Amino acid sequence: xxxxxxxxxxxRSFGTKAxxxxxxxxxxxxxxxxxxxPNGSGKTTLMxxxxxxxxxxxxxxxxxxxxxxxxxxxxxxxxxxxxxxLGSWGTLTVRxxxxxxCRMYGLTADTANTxxxxxxAIADLGQxxxxxxxxxxxxxxxxxxxxxxxxxxxxxxxxxxxASGLDPEARLAQRASxxxxxxxxxxxxxxxxxxxxxxxLATDVVLMRDGRTVSAExxxxxxETTRWRVxxxxxxxxxxxxxxAGVAAERRGGISGDHVVxxxxxxxxxxxxxxxxxxxxxxxxxxxxxxxxxxxxFMGSVRAEExxx
Numbered sequence: 001x002x003x004x005x006x007x008x009x010x011x012r013s014f015g016t017k018a019x020x021x022x023x024x025x026x027x028x029x030x031x032x033x034x035x036x037x038p039n040g041s042g043k044t045t046l047m048x049x050x051x052x053x054x055x056x057x058x059x060x061x062x063x064x065x066x067x068x069x070x071x072x073x074x075x076x077x078x079x080x081x082x083x084x085x086l087g088s089w090g091t092l093t094v095r096x097x098x099x100x101x102c103r104m105y106g107l108t109a110d111t112a113n114t115x116x117x118x119x120x121a122i123a124d125l126g127q128x129x130x131x132x133x134x135x136x137x138x139x140x141x142x143x144x145x146x147x148x149x150x151x152x153x154x155x156x157x158x159x160x161x162x163a164s165g166l167d168p169e170a171r172l173a174q175r176a177s178x179x180x181x182x183x184x185x186x187x188x189x190x191x192x193x194x195x196x197x198x199x200x201l202a203t204d205v206v207l208m209r210d211g212r213t214v215s216a217e218x219x220x221x222x223x224e225t226t227r228w229r230v231x232x233x234x235x236x237x238x239x240x241x242x243x244x245a246g247v248a249a250e251r252r253g254g255i256s257g258d259h260v261v262x263x264x265x266x267x268x269x270x271x272x273x274x275x276x277x278x279x280x281x282x283x284x285x286x287x288x289x290x291x292x293x294x295x296x297x298f299m300g301s302v303r304a305e306e307x308x309x
Contacts, residue, residue, distance in 0.1 A: 002065060004029045004156050004187030005050060010059030011211075012045055019045045021211035023059070025189075027204070029155065032178060032188040034198040037208035043191045044084075046208070047160050050189070051081040064155050080149035084161040090134030094125050094144055097133055098151065105152040115151065122180075123147035124173060139170030146177060150186075157181065159190040175201050228270055230277070231259040231286035241280045247273065259286065 005027035020042040048054040064078035102112035207214040232238040249260040
């Protein structure tokens, strides 16, 4: 299957400052890929290059098969871009805003009217159609921003921190909208610092650090030893069982009660430890990774980089 978004060995500097040094990624149609990295890792600069808003110094980019440098209009026709903060025309209503954007993409008035109605439904903005955009909440503006990015039915969506500032209900609604778009074959590349949110949404991940994308396989290998949270009805018996098994444990408190944190070697090690605890007669009532998969992969990439230094 041809990648909807592809970047190979992309680099970009600003003066003497190298921001993106060597970035490569591939996003398939109908998939949602998370681009994860700390502040200053080059994520936004890479996204701007993919969005055809910055020219790379070197490397290759393809958007739906089009080279943005040689076929900019064709690439942009397949591209929807949602930056972290997108201004709106405060005196226009939600409906007027979407209609204006549709017309900017060359739709006729009749087609733009029809498409506006579709976008209001897709983004769940129907009840806000007549409301001026300067009165919208942060979450409502994000929904409008996503609708604007999808106005021309692109095959690729680039979303930079789309969940920033959203409450849990708004994040849930946004996640549902993006999942529906992916089901229609749209390729989505999304950045966010909210790793738990991305974990519930993304089907793939690209890790980025210090201007470079990191091998997900390398990160996974480095993340094999992970911390797990264990809680039992009898904390003292749990600690004794772990000590007897030669497993180091750190006791912690929390709103749900005392628990311990243990180090295990991957999922096989976690399963083996749980089986031993149950066989020993420990009533385990909670057993889960202390961090999510994306967080573990990201921390694994950090360790992999440190080990290779």
